[in-house]
Amino acid sequence: MAKSFTIGRLAKESGCKVPTIRYYEQVGLMPLPDRSEGNQRLYERRHLERLRFIRHSRELGFTLDDIRDLLLLSEHPEQPCETADDIARRHLESVRDRIRRLQLLEGELARMVGQCGQHKVANCRVIEILSDHGKCQSGDHPPIA
Amino acid sequence: MAKSFTIGRLAKESGCKVPTIRYYEQVGLMPLPDRSEGNQRLYERRHLERLRFIRHSRELGFTLDDIRDLLLLSEHPEQPCETADDIARRHLESVRDRIRRLQLLEGELARMVGQCGQHKVANCRVIEILSDHGKCQSGDHPPIA
DNA sequence: CTTGAAGCTCTAGTCGCTAGAGAGATTAGC
């Protein structure tokens, strides 16, 4: 029997918090582990590897749904990997899109902040621009999400 | 008595959706409007202006809490505008921070996607890199939020 | 007068956790 460890240990080794691990179990990303006599979760090496995969994917901004798919793929090494590539490519595109929209925002905010040399709200550029969309340089933004 | 209009009209003029307007009312961003005999909300010009302020601020990524403060300020034009400026400046900084972190992500994702020339999951770079943090170029990222 | 659109309230769901209550399990030191 391989040596097993508690959820606290798994948390430390993986960099996830304990409640997060339980949450991943709840939503089906982590399998139900064995339990000790006292009903505590007992994990093994493979759990740690899976959890690291999840964590690294999250750091890269993948959604839990994407990660579910990627994990499934990683369990079937003989299948073609187009799907994995597609998921990554789609995600890359959405990241680029977010960057573009945030840069538009940045420009507009920088103009607002830069222009406010007044001292009363009455003629504060920040408030003024927020009040009147016409005074802002760019067209409509979609929500930043 | 100024002419008033329904929530549907307000939605159209402001670009907000009807349920969103009701939500803003619920959380105290929009004041309780008068009601018609049949209990329908009746809005006036000032509501439209306020809602446009909110919407424009949301497009610029301000939180509802920030917007609450900005609205309060805009109602007191004689006060100094440092607070408004601070809010905008803080927000600008957080936008810049998000851009920086997304750009790190972008680089890493682009490398992943670019390198996957194989056809089986078994040697797919995407899966490989996700499995093993050591294979990824950059250090730890904070969560992207 | 009828029909269909628009309005109303209320509840619940989204995403990815996080926080807290109140209980039981385990471990370290004495």
Place this chain on the structure above:
DNA sequence: GCTAATCTCTCTAGCGACTAGAGCTTCAAG
């Protein structure tokens, strides 16, 4: 062996900013 501190357990509720839907009433046009 006992006690105290630390983990761990389950369960529920909350975050932000909405969105969706059920089941009802009101309104405007023909």
